[in-house]
Amino acid sequence: EDKVVQSPLSLVVHEGDTVTLNCSYEVTNFRSLLWYKQEKKAPTFLFMLTSSGIEKKSGRLSSILDKKELFSILNITATQTGDSAIYLCAPAAGGTSYGKLTFGQGTILTVHP
Amino acid sequence: DTAVSQTPKYLVTQMGNDKSIKCEQNLGHDTMYWYKQDSKKFLKIMFSYNNKELIINETVPNRFSPKSPDKAHLNLHINSLELGDSAVYFCASSQDPGILAKNIQYFGAGTRLSVL
Numbered sequence: 572e573d574k575v576v577q578s579p580l581s582l583v584v585h586e587g588d589t590v591t592l593n594c595s596y597e598v599t600n601f602r603s604l605l606w607y608k609q610e611k612k613a614p615t616f617l618f619m620l621t622s623s624g625i626e627k628k629s630g631r632l633s634s635i636l637d638k639k640e641l642f643s644i645l646n647i648t649a650t651q652t653g654d655s656a657i658y659l660c661a662p663a664a665g666g667t668s669y670g671k672l673t674f675g676q677g678t679i680l681t682v683h684p
Numbered sequence: 685d686t687a688v689s690q691t692p693k694y695l696v697t698q699m700g701n702d703k704s705i706k707c708e709q710n711l712g713h714d715t716m717y718w719y720k721q722d723s724k725k726f727l728k729i730m731f732s733y734n735n736k737e738l739i740i741n742e743t744v745p746n747r748f749s750p751k752s753p754d755k756a757h758l759n760l761h762i763n764s765l766e767l768g769d770s771a772v773y774f775c776a777s778s779q780d781p782g783i784l785a786k787n788i789q790y791f792g793a794g795t796r797l798s799v800l
Contacts, residue, residue: 603784613688613774613791614727621784657725663787669739670715670781672789674727 573598577660577675585683588650592678594660595642602665604636604643605672609657617645617658650682687711688792690775696798697765705760705795707775715739716758717776717789718750727774733758734781762797770799 574597584590596604603621607614618627620636620643627634631650636643647654657679661672688709697703709716717740718730732740733752747763762769772794779786 603787605788607791612793616788616790619785619788659727661727663781665781669734670717670732670778670787670789671729671740672727673729677725 573662573664573673575660575662575673575675577658577678579678580676581679581681583681583683584650586651588682589646589648590650590680592645592647592658592660592680593642594644594675596660596662596673596675597641598662598664598673600664600666601638601662603663605661605663606634606643606645607659607661609659609677610655614659647680650680652682652684655680655682686793688775688777688790690773690792690795692795693793694796694798696800698800699765699767701765702761702763703765703797704762705773705775705797707758707760707792709756709775709777709790709792711777711779711790713777713779713790714755715778715781716752716755717778718758718760719774719776719791721772721774721794723771731758731760732781765797765799767799770797772796 606617618634623638657677660675715734717732731750736752775792776789778789781787
């Protein structure tokens with residue numbers, strides 16, 4: 572059975588801190604890994620990673636994938652209160668699982684002023 | 685315009701009732717999904733449809749029946765509701781999961797179902 576484990580489960584920091592969120596996975600027919608941010612409602616897309624070692628960046632957020640060790644990290648620098656959310660990691664499968672995302676349990680990030 | 689919209693946002697009902705949740709996407713995507721997010725916040729896929737054809741059908745009780753009248757709509761009908769069905773149900777869509785760059789899924793705001 573496909574498995575995705577995120578750590579830490581929760582994290583409390585102050586504005587300006589840097590955080591690293593971890594995601595390890597075991598997924599059959601792995602194709603890519605997606606990161607989402609979930610505030611009160613819909614998960615919103617952050618990154619899609621397909622190749623090992625190539626960092627993706629968007630402002631203060633960056634992410635990288637290691638397909639050999641089966642993990643990914645999401646970094647957030649100079650955190651702001653608006654970064655408070657649940658961060659979800661989701662490997663995508665191919666083959667007969669055609670587009671299936673298997674989500675981790677998420678990391679709850681709380682950023683205090 | 686909301687890209688993926690679900691109705692209703694909240695649904696409170698009694699055990700044993702039958703209810704439906706509707707989902708529509710205006711992104712022109714070919715594939716739509718239903719996910720269930722339980723109290724522990726795990727998001728788990730239930731179904732996916734590609735151009736009205738069922739593609740993924742996870743281990744879900746057959747009280748849950750998805751219906752896709754066209755590729756822009758995927759509705760979820762639930763018969764004989766049980767307490768354990770209480771959760772947030774999310775609809776999502778993607779352009780074409782067969783193409784790597786087009787497998788980004790966009791989510792609706794969710795429907796919070798409470799079964800009493």
